[in-house]
Amino acid sequence: MKILDEKPEALLKRAVRGDEQAFLTLYQRHQSALYRYALRMTGSAWAAEEVVQEVFLVLIREPEKYQVERGELGAFLYGVARNRVMKHLERTPRELSLDVMNADGSAWNEPEDPLTPMMIAEKRERIEQVREAVLGLPAEFREAVVLCELEEMSYEEAASACGCPIGTIRSRLHRGRALLLAKLELLRDAPRRASAGAK
Amino acid sequence: MMNCEEFELLGLDMDRVDAEPQEAAAAVQHAKACARCNAMLESWREVKGDLRLLRESTRLDSAPARVEMRLKQELRTRREARVPRSTVVVASWALAAAAVLVASVGWLQTHHKAGPPVVSSSNAGMIGNTSQKASNGDGAEMLLADYDSASFTQLPGSLPSASGYESILEVRMQRGALERFGLPVDPDRASEFVDVDFLVGEDGQPQAVRLHQDLQMATETQ
Numbered sequence: 001m002k003i004l005d006e007k008p009e010a011l012l013k014r015a016v017r018g019d020e021q022a023f024l025t026l027y028q029r030h031q032s033a034l035y036r037y038a039l040r041m042t043g044s045a046w047a048a049e050e051v052v053q054e055v056f057l058v059l060i061r062e063p064e065k066y067q068v069e070r071g072e073l074g075a076f077l078y079g080v081a082r083n084r085v086m087k088h089l090e091r092t093p094r095e096l097s098l099d100v101m102n103a104d105g106s107a108w109n110e111p112e113d114p115l116t117p118m119m120i121a122e123k124r125e126r127i128e129q130v131r132e133a134v135l136g137l138p139a140e141f142r143e144a145v146v147l148c149e150l151e152e153m154s155y156e157e158a159a160s161a162c163g164c165p166i167g168t169i170r171s172r173l174h175r176g177r178a179l180l181l182a183k184l185e186l187l188r189d190a191p192r193r194a195s196a197g198a199k
Numbered sequence: 200m201m202n203c204e205e206f207e208l209l210g211l212d213m214d215r216v217d218a219e220p221q222e223a224a225a226a227v228q229h230a231k232a233c234a235r236c237n238a239m240l241e242s243w244r245e246v247k248g249d250l251r252l253l254r255e256s257t258r259l260d261s262a263p264a265r266v267e268m269r270l271k272q273e274l275r276t277r278r279e280a281r282v283p284r285s286t287v288v289v290a291s292w293a294l295a296a297a298a299v300l301v302a303s304v305g306w307l308q309t310h311h312k313a314g315p316p317v318v319s320s321s322n323a324g325m326i327g328n329t330s331q332k333a334s335n336g337d338g339a340e341m342l343l344a345d346y347d348s349a350s351f352t353q354l355p356g357s358l359p360s361a362s363g364y365e366s367i368l369e370v371r372m373q374r375g376a377l378e379r380f381g382l383p384v385d386p387d388r389a390s391e392f393v394d395v396d397f398l399v400g401e402d403g404q405p406q407a408v409r410l411h412q413d414l415q416m417a418t419e420t421q
Contacts, residue, residue: 015274018274018275018277018278020271020274020275023270023271023274024267024271027267027270031261031262031266031267032260032261032262034262035260035261035262036257036260036261039257039260040257048262049262049263049265049266052262052266053262053266053269053270056266056270057270057273060270060273060274060277061273061277123252126249126252127249127252127253127256129249130246130249130250130252130253131253134250134253145250148215149247149250150250150253150254152254154216154217155217156217170212174207174208174211177211177243177246178207180246181239181242181243181246184246184249185242
């Protein structure tokens with residue numbers, strides 16, 4: 001059996017015994033989603049990096065914390081990441097980095113796109129607005145929006161990651177959406193109102 | 200038919216993959232009939248489009264390589280730390296097992312010593328005395344064997360003891376002194392030093408004597 005086909009539990013057992021390849025396979029499977037989640041929740045590339053590192057350190061140092069019968073490894077890792085993110089948000093509730101950065105801290109570059117410079121600028125502005133609006137949501141609503149809308153998780157998966165019932169996730173998502181709509185309207189109407197007032 | 204309140208709660212889910220088909224159909228019907236809810240749906244779809252742009256712009260985001268390096272380092276450190284620890288554990292168990300073994304053997308020996316002396320009555324009868332050492336240790340076995348082989352010579356005027364508590368006294372003395380015990384001695388060699396074993400009885404008196412081989416031969420010659 002190829003290592004990529006192995007079940008997470010088997011890979012974890014091997015990783016705990018010091019099998020680097022098994023650990024890296026697990027890491028590669030999950031790190032990207034965890035990083036995006038942490039980045040979208042904290043708005044900080046540095047914090048997201050810390051969160052991912054801490055999550056996998058837990059897996060290395062305290063593998064017994066993961067119990068197969070309580071769910072999938074992915075959900076467990078999300079749970080650990082969520083705790084770290086929430087702690088980070090408690091410490092620095094308004095540390096919202098609005099700079100568009102790559103993971104390594106370099107400036108974000110627009111992907112190759114057959115659009116005019118004007119269209120590219122407009123697209124980038126919209127992305128910035130929605131990013132700002134998401135980061136401005138209260139943490140629990142932001143989490144629901146990030147998991148269900150940006151990570152495209154099902155309600156069940158999101159509920160498992162958050163450790164709460166599906167109904168709670170739906171309720172948070174409903175309120176998150178409403179707030180997001182209101183924030184974006186405010187952000188987009190403000191320049192219009194400003195320009196209308198100038199006339 | 201869905202009302203506006205229900206639409207606010209459930210209507211925006213209609214585009215989701217995991218949306219209930221019946222709910223989605225009801226939401227579509229309501230949106231067609233209600234301008235306000237339809238406007239909200241349109242706004243949401245616009246936001247969904249923006250969210251998709253954000254998702255795509257960060258689709259390839261991942262933790263920097265330095266995180267992987269740090270984690271690999273941690274894994275290696277722990278793996279290296281685990282090897283000596285397992286050695287220590289094995290060594291500890293081995294030591295513990297050895298201690299238990301030594302204690303068991305010690306206990307068995309003590310238990311064995313506490314029992315009655317194991318000397319055959321035939322031997323006791325034949326030599327007229329037995330030694331406590333005869334039943335216990337290597338030295339005692341040797342004494343018994345030597346006595347059996349009659350290397351000890353009963354001293355004149357002493358009777359074999361039946362108590363079984365004799366001991367051997369090894370002394371270095373002048374050959375001439377053996378005369379005091381009634382043994383014949385060559386006067387020319389009376390000043391020579393010889394090694395002699397005395398079998399001393401419970402009363403502290405010598406009962407038998409064993410000369411070392413050379414002396415034995417010399418005395419026999421005489």
